[in-house]
Amino acid sequence: MSTFVDVALPAAVRKQFTYHVPKDLENSIQTGQRVWIPFRNYNAIGVIVRVHKKTPAFKTRPVRKILDEKPILSKELLELTEWISKFYYSSWGETIQAALPAGLNFVSRKYLTVSENIDVSKLGEEQFEIVKDLQENKTTLDEAKKRWKGTGLNKVFSKLLKDKKIEVWEEPDLKVTVATEREWIWADGKDRDSAKIFLDSEEVNEKLKWTSALADIREELPLRQSEISDDSIFNSYTLKKLQDEGWITFREVEKKTEIDHLEFDPKSIKTLNEDQQKAFEEIRESLTKEEFTNYLLFGITGSGKTEVYIHALKQVVESGKGGIVLVPEIALTPQTVSRFYRIFGDKIAVLHSRMNNRERLRAWKDLNSGKKSIAIGPRSAVFAPVQNLGLIILDEEHDSSYKQIDPAPRYHARETAIVRASMNNAVVITGSATPSMQALNMAAKEKCELLELTKRHAEAVLPEVKILDLKQYKGAMRGELAVPLFMAMEEALEKNEQIILLYNRRGYASYIQCEDCGHIPESPESSVSLTYHKRKNLLMDHYTGYSRRKDMNCEKCGSANLKIQGSGTQNIEEQLEDLFPDANIIRFDRDSTSRKGAHERILKTFGEGKADIMIGTQLVAKGLDFPNVTVVGVVNADTELAFPSFQATERMYQLLSQVSGRSGRGDKPGTVFLQTRQPDNPALKFARDHDHRGFARQEMEFRKPLYYPPYSRLIRFELKSAKDHEVNMAAHILKKSIESVVSGVPVLGPSPAAIHWMNKKFIWEVMMKIDTEKGVNYIELMLDKIMAVYEADIKGKFSSVRVNVNVDAIQ
Numbered sequence: 001m002s003t004f005v006d007v008a009l010p011a012a013v014r015k016q017f018t019y020h021v022p023k024d025l026e027n028s029i030q031t032g033q034r035v036w037i038p039f040r041n042y043n044a045i046g047v048i049v050r051v052h053k054k055t056p057a058f059k060t061r062p063v064r065k066i067l068d069e070k071p072i073l074s075k076e077l078l079e080l081t082e083w084i085s086k087f088y089y090s091s092w093g094e095t096i097q098a099a100l101p102a103g104l105n106f107v108s109r110k111y112l113t114v115s116e117n118i119d120v121s122k123l124g125e126e127q128f129e130i131v132k133d134l135q136e137n138k139t140t141l142d143e144a145k146k147r148w149k150g151t152g153l154n155k156v157f158s159k160l161l162k163d164k165k166i167e168v169w170e171e172p173d174l175k176v177t178v179a180t181e182r183e184w185i186w187a188d189g190k191d192r193d194s195a196k197i198f199l200d201s202e203e204v205n206e207k208l209k210w211t212s213a214l215a216d217i218r219e220e221l222p223l224r225q226s227e228i229s230d231d232s233i234f235n236s237y238t239l240k241k242l243q244d245e246g247w248i249t250f251r252e253v254e255k256k257t258e259i260d261h262l263e264f265d266p267k268s269i270k271t272l273n274e275d276q277q278k279a280f281e282e283i284r285e286s287l288t289k290e291e292f293t294n295y296l297l298f299g300i301t302g303s304g305k306t307e308v309y310i311h312a313l314k315q316v317v318e319s320g321k322g323g324i325v326l327v328p329e330i331a332l333t334p335q336t337v338s339r340f341y342r343i344f345g346d347k348i349a350v351l352h353s354r355m356n357n358r359e360r361l362r363a364w365k366d367l368n369s370g371k372k373s374i375a376i377g378p379r380s381a382v383f384a385p386v387q388n389l390g391l392i393i394l395d396e397e398h399d400s401s402y403k404q405i406d407p408a409p410r411y412h413a414r415e416t417a418i419v420r421a422s423m424n425n426a427v428v429i430t431g432s433a434t435p436s437m438q439a440l441n442m443a444a445k446e447k448c449e450l451l452e453l454t455k456r457h458a459e460a461v462l463p464e465v466k467i468l469d470l471k472q473y474k475g476a477m478r479g480e481l482a483v484p485l486f487m488a489m490e491e492a493l494e495k496n497e498q499i500i501l502l503y504n505r506r507g508y509a510s511y512i513q514c515e516d517c518g519h520i521p522e523s524p525e526s527s528v529s530l531t532y533h534k535r536k537n538l539l540m541d542h543y544t545g546y547s548r549r550k551d552m553n554c555e556k557c558g559s560a561n562l563k564i565q566g567s568g569t570q571n572i573e574e575q576l577e578d579l580f581p582d583a584n585i586i587r588f589d590r591d592s593t594s595r596k597g598a599h600e601r602i603l604k605t606f607g608e609g610k611a612d613i614m615i616g617t618q619l620v621a622k623g624l625d626f627p628n629v630t631v632v633g634v635v636n637a638d639t640e641l642a643f644p645s646f647q648a649t650e651r652m653y654q655l656l657s658q659v660s661g662r663s664g665r666g667d668k669p670g671t672v673f674l675q676t677r678q679p680d681n682p683a684l685k686f687a688r689d690h691d692h693r694g695f696a697r698q699e700m701e702f703r704k705p706l707y708y709p710p711y712s713r714l715i716r717f718e719l720k721s722a723k724d725h726e727v728n729m730a731a732h733i734l735k736k737s738i739e740s741v742v743s744g745v746p747v748l749g750p751s752p753a754a755i756h757w758m759n760k761k762f763i764w765e766v767m768m769k770i771d772t773e774k775g776v777n778y779i780e781l782m783l784d785k786i787m788a789v790y791e792a793d794i795k796g797k798f799s800s801v802r803v804n805v806n807v808d809a810i811q
């Protein structure tokens with residue numbers, strides 16, 4: 001009886017491809033391996049997701065070769081990616097693609113090889129020339145096409161391909177290597193003492209530049225290339241000279257990662273306070289019993305959630321297991337990493353988006369081999385190949401970055417973490433000072449265990465929050481700052497305390513507006529309003545990258561009265577420099593942190609007290625812990641409300657609470673000022689009173705009758721095409737398809753998306769709300785049916801329209 005395998009490919013089609021296994025490969029084939037399979041007219045890389053004996057109804061082709069001796073995807077991760085592909089309605093292949101780092105996933109190039117069963121002696125002269133070339137030079141398909149383009153050999157090459165005398169094979173795009181660097185060492189027979197004698201000897205001529213270098217480095221060998229600092233008196237060239245003179249030589253060593261430079265001091269682990277200890281005891285019990293449990297750690301800002309995580313993780317590591325710590329990408333600061341590194345040292349592998357492919361691959365391998373047992377990273381670290389998984393921590397559970405939006409798989413790291421933990425009898429701790437409505441609802445339904453920390457550690461207390469009505473302070477403004485905020489800042493500066501200002505917008509000034517007709521220029525590519533950048537004098541679309549020079553006259557009415565409205569962080573920064581000429585001001589936003597390492601530098605400067613005021617976007621609200629910050633100001637609390645989503649209020653509330661939480665974390669009490677034009681907005685008042693439960697109650701009351709999440713599950717269908725009328729019609733057909741498959745569920749739309757035109761495509765949306773009790777199999781089957789009906793209905797029409805499905809869509 002033959003053996004068959006089902007193979008996943010990274011395509012968007014939700015199906016696997018079946019091949020038979022040649023006898024000689026039968027003993028080595030396993031699920032989770034990559035194999036080469038004939039696909040269309042080349043040999044593609046695929047991942048085996050199933051091995052079975054079920055003969056398919058069609059004629060199968062054979063697996064060509066096995067790429068990985070050992071599976072690169074464990075049974076566990078295969079099962080997890082399968083669950084995601086069903087629940088979030090992605091293809092299994094594209095889900096696997098997201099779960100593996102480049103070099104191990106499907107990212108590949110097409111190379112040419114000469115077929116094994118070709119008889120070279122029978123080739124014509126031109127054929128022989130090509131074959132010989134390919135045998136001698138490793139060549140990609142693209143290179144070959146270029147090489148013979150326009151020459152007489154082009155046709156011969158195509159014929160060889162067609163006759164399968166030359167085959168196309170995909171190969172992983174990244175060779176599995178580690179990054180190395182030079183480490184300079186003494187040459188054979190040379191050492192510090194002989195160098196000293198030489199330097200002291202008469203022969204040494206001061207003209208020899210390298211003398212000083214030798215003097216400088218002789219005590220410091222071995223010396224890594226990366227350790228040569230810019231202000232050092234010698235450089236690589238000096239070292240090269242010393243090498244030529246026979247004093248030193250080098251060897252290639254593995255590069256250190258950023259994390260290798262952090263401080264390791266496991267004894268510095270903090271003793272938990274009473275509340276923390278109580279929470280930890282409960283978690284410990286589940287860990288000891290190896291029983292899947294989902295905890296929600298609801299602890300106010302500064303209550304020491306991180307300390308609880310650390311103790312839980314320690315318990316896990318000591319029992320020989322591994323853990324994953326998920327944090328929002330922008331909270332993945334050196335501050336967070338170093339707190340864990342101090343206790344767990346090189347057991348930690350950090351994964352983040354600023355790493356290059358090679359660094360990421362190395363982290364993956366260290367975890368997969370068990371060399372490291374803790375992964376820290378953003379959303380995608382939920383796929384980290386941690387061995388013997390005992391615990392997953394998901395900090396700042398409410399953060400929207402845990403949901404992937406594009407491309408598929410559109411998964412949420414929280415739900416994925418819960419599923420992965422339950423597969424491993426592991427524990428999940430999700431933590432937040434402002435838990436999402438979803439999480440609170442789970443706790444209410446006893447689907448997770450609620451643990452609370454209601455006090456800040458030791459003497460620290462929550463800050464006093466003041467709401468400033470900008471309408472009332474019209475005549476009492478210092479730039480963008482109402483007088484009370486300005487005065488509090490002056491006072492703090494006087495006492496050498498620090499200040500954080502949130503301005504939730506970027507660029508020099510947000511937008512321009514016509515004073516006469518009120519028109520605000522919009523992007524022709526995405527229909528969002530354009531942001532004005534003073535430095536470049538440009539209007540920019542931050543979604544698509546479109547930009548143009550600032551208009552001189554209103555494009556609508558021709559008036560020259562164009563006013564710059566609102567102000568971005570750069571403008572505020574300049575104002576602050578005038579208002580507080582003696583203060584050091586530092587800006588923290590995406591523009592100022594786009595360079596590698598900038599993020600770290602800014603936080604370090606502020607942490608060391610070398611800056612007095614930090615002004616920035618949402619970045620300043622996340623998880624930062626600076627005990628000397630006593631004043632926090634929100635320049636305009638209303639900006640979040642303008643966002644078109646049922647979650648806008650929740651987002652605003654969270655942002656205000658989180659940024660407020662940066663104040664008064666040490667022994668000095670803090671104050672927070674929220675500037676607004678809507679002082680009566682209840683969300684602001686709840687934020688002022690630190691009343692998350694009150695806010696949640698009101699928010700739930702608002703959502704329940706409207707059947708919004710968490711009372712329902714939102715599934716958004718996004719339809720895209722360059723032809724607006726086609727998407728529009730297709731969206732109507734899709735709506736009917738949904739209604740014919742499931743009756744009685746609310747279907748919203750079709751409507752143009754909030755951003756109706758982007759990347760030259762029109763976007764329409766249809767949304768449905770389903771019962772949250774419906775499980776993964778129901779969802780997959782329902783969506784299969786809907787898509788089948790839809791596809792039958794549009795058959796032959798609207799071929800330009802693509803449909804994306806987003807389960808648990810949040811905005």
Ligand SMILES: Nc1ncnc2c1ncn2[C@@H]1O[C@H](COP(=O)(O)OP(=O)(O)OP(=O)(O)O)[C@@H](O)[C@H]1O
Pocket residue numbers: 270271272273276299300301302303304305306307432433457622623624625661665
């Ligand atoms: N048991 C403890 N012993 C000593 N210091 C503690 C203890 N618990 C917390 N702290 C200190 O209190 C500060 C706040 O703690 P931590 O950053 O863990 O709070 P958090 O709940 O994670 O805050 P946030 O939600 O605002 O990010 C930190 O500087 C931390 O070191």
Ligand SMILES: [Zn+2]
Pocket residue numbers: 514515516517518519554555556557558559
């Ligand atoms: Zn106008």
